[in-house]
Amino acid sequence: MSFQTFDDPAGGRDHAARLQALRARMRADAVEALLVPRADPHQGEYVADAHARLAWLTGFTGSAGFAIVTADEAGVFVDGRYRVQVRSQLDTAWFTPVDWPETRPAEWLRRALPGGGRLGFDPWLHTRQEVETLRSGLEDSGIALVALAQNPVDAVWPDRPAAPVGVARAHDEALAGETAADKRHRLAASLRDAGQRAAVLTLPDSISWLLNIRGSDLPRNPVVQGFAILADDGRLTLFADAAKFDAALRDRLGGEVSILPPDALADALRGLTGPVRVDPATAPEAVFRLLEARQTTIARAPDPAILPKARKTSAELAGMRAAHHRDGIAMVRLLAWLDETDPDRLTEIDVVRRLESLRREAGILDISFDTIMGAGPNGAIVHYRVTHASNRRLARNQMLLIDSGGQYRCGTTDITRTVCLGDPPAEAVAPYTAVLRGMIAISRARFPKGVAGSHLDALARQFLWHQGRDYDHGTGHGVGAALCVHEGPMRISRVSDLALQPGMILSNEPGYYREGAFGIRIENLVAVGPAKAGPEADQGRQMLEFETLTLCPIDTRPLDRGALSRDEGEWLDAYHARVRQALAPHLDGDTGRWLERATAPLA
Known part of the structure; x- marks a missing residue:
């Protein structure tokens, strides 16, 4: 069981010296620029310490981003979620934050290398799709992409973890x-059916789902890291360290599953007869190159486990409901304790530790991600992670953003509540109300089969837009069942064209962030399912709707109740009644009375 620590994993180190050493290695490799992604060969959001190259080099510890290093510049590219964080973590004398995707890598490189040059990259850390996009952007620039046999960062990282x-x-x-x-x-x-002889699986959550196994290679995400080749007769070869599997688990996997060491993958790929299915959006460029070297026919198609994994079974949905029931009890106990405690006596770390303790009592195996506990201005850092250096004392009449979750044996949770520690700041009331109304709009959405996340995203933003406000993250990400808290391919965002399907589980989390003041986010998890009959008979359309899985009160103190429509107020009252009915029998007297007050009808 691994819980949160509060040290800065990349802080207090001489990143300038590391950059200088890397540039010396680049000269030895005869490359004028180098890509340094936050990625491992499996393209997961979380990476093991051995693959934390971006953090080691730059000090930036966010879960998405990349650097491009030249002889004169080192740009660190981050999206809107990390623009506050990156400025606080980089030594800007050596590293320059770059707004991405507003500035594209090819555009930046054309300016940085006007005379052209060689751009080095590790083919195990970039997908075929990424490489093709970059190559297209660099066409006629004189900049050539060069796949390197050894990662230059690894070459200058003397104490790189195993x-x-x-x-x-x-x-x-x-x-x-x-x-x-x-x-x-x-x-x-x-x-x-597709005429394919085999498929290469590179995503650990796909492999873990397919084999009904879970692992402990990474904190927070219970996956077994490895690669796999699935043959068209159902046999599977797993490329992973054999020390991960005891005899009982090997027996359970059965005779049709073979386990080989990771370094056997290259030879296995060279020996395949095509067509071989490989996902250009998730598989490393190196996999494609190994197959192409033998002129093996490649069928470019999505990972065959992606959609089946996303469409949860009835058993998985039942497990997720059970996990949210357990998690709701822990969250209510935390929120009641917060209301009973003088905030001046608490720090962010105190609240994180209390919540983890309550989740332990609820039966978690691990937290599902590092808890975001942002008091006041720290709440405006979208993916804030409290450290001993940043730890802030709570204060009265301040907003506290709590984004957290747990990994239970039966399911995965992810919940955000923004609570007011006393009277709400006047400037927070309007955006808080708009965020809640957007969350309710997604919760109440009823939509025909074929609608994608991009079609629904504006429902969550509309009330903020009326105020001239917005947020720089998606409205919802997919969630695994006792797997990764961030799971593809489904999303609620402006760029997701994948149709939502029954069984998919997503987050519903609009937000608003005022730098230097506060952050607001309210998040429930929802499951897609067939819609109940509407007020009128459906006119030949198969309709879908969301089932809310999360069970926890939403703070009404910062809410402008007069701004809610009657339907919105009725939804909130009904949700609170459901929370009260589900959780009250499992709470002690004081906590139960707190829940009664927190879920009281608005009227």
Whole structure:
């Protein structure tokens, strides 16, 4: 069980010296520029210490971003979620924050290398799609992409940690709702139908889902890191350290699953007969190059496990509901304790530790991500992670943003509540109300089959837009069932064209952030399912709607109640009644009375 620490994983180190050493290595490799992504060969959001190259080099610890280093510049590219954080973590005498995607890498490189040059990259850390996009952007620039045999950062990282070898475990078939053998043969049938001989799987959550296993290679995400090749007859070869699997788990996987060491992957790829299915959006460029070197026919198509994993079974949905019930009890106990405690006596770390303790009592295996506990101005840092250096004391009449979650054996949770520690700041009332109205709009949405996340995103933003406000993150991400808290491919965002389908679970989390003052985000998890009959008979359309999974009161103190429509008020009252009914029997007297007050009807 691994819980949050509060040290800055990249702080207090001489990043300038590291940059100078890297530039010397670049000269030895004869490259004028180098890509340094925050990525591992599996393209996961969380990376093991061995792959934290961007943080080691620059000091930036956000979960997304990349650097481009030349002889004279080192740009660190981040999106709107990290623009406050990156400025606080970089030594700007050596590293320059770059707003991405407003500034594209190819555009930046054309300016940085006007005479052209060689751009080095590690082909295991970039997808084929990323490489093709960059190559297209650099066309006619005189800048050539060069795949390097050794990562230059690794060459100058003297104490680089070893790759993780976490113990793997079986995931209960009763929670999965389908045996691993049935999953393998179902996906194999889809390969045969497409005329494909095999598929290369590079995403650890796809492999873990497919084999009904869970792991401990990474904190927060219970996946087994490795690669796999699924044949069209249902047999699977897993490339992972054998030390992760005990004899009982090997027996459970069965004779159709073979385990080989990771360094056997290259030879296995060279020996495949095509067509071989590979996902250009998720698989490393190196996989494509190994297949192309043998002129193996490649079928470019999505990871075959992506959509089946996203469409949760009834058993997985039941497990997620159970996890949210447990989690709701922990959250209510925390919020009641917060209201009873003088905020001047607490720091952000105190509240994080209290919440983790309550979740331990609720039965978590791990937290699902590092808790975001942002008091006052720290709440405006979208993916803030409290450290001993940043730890802020709470204060009366201040907003506190709490974004957290747990990994339970039966499911994964992710919840955000923004609470007022006394009277709300006057300037927070209007945006708080707009954020809540947007969250309610998504919760109440009823939409026809075929609608994508991009179609719904504006529902969450509309009330902020009326105020001239917005937020720089998506409205919702996919969530795994006892897997990764951020799961593709479904999203509620401006750029997601994937149709939402029954069984998908997403977050619903609009927000607003005023730098230097406060942050606001309200988040529930929702599951897509068939819509109940509407007020009129559906006119030949298959309609869908969301089931809210999260069970926790929403703070009404910063709310302008007069701004809510009758339907919005009725939704909030009904939600609070459901929370009260579900959780009250499991709370002690004082906490139950707090819940009664927190969920009282608005009128």
